[in-house]
Amino acid sequence: xxxxxxxxxxxxxxxxxRHMFADLPxxxxxxxxxxxxxxxxxxxxxxxx
Numbered sequence: 001x002x003x004x005x006x007x008x009x010x011x012x013x014x015x016x017x018r019h020m021f022a023d024l025p026x027x028x029x030x031x032x033x034x035x036x037x038x039x040x041x042x043x044x045x046x047x048x049x
Contacts, residue, residue: 001009025031025046033042 029046031044031046032040033044035041
């Protein structure tokens with residue numbers, strides 16, 4: 001892949017990932033908050049209807 005193809009590929013999955021970060025916490029049973037080094041800072045068990 002050339003640089004432009006890599007940029008298109010990454011931008012596609014970045015959009016999907018951002019959507020998942022916005023949508024999935026509302027549907028998850030447990031949400032983990034991570035720091036910049038990916039260490040777990042907190043864990044929240046969510047109430048399910």
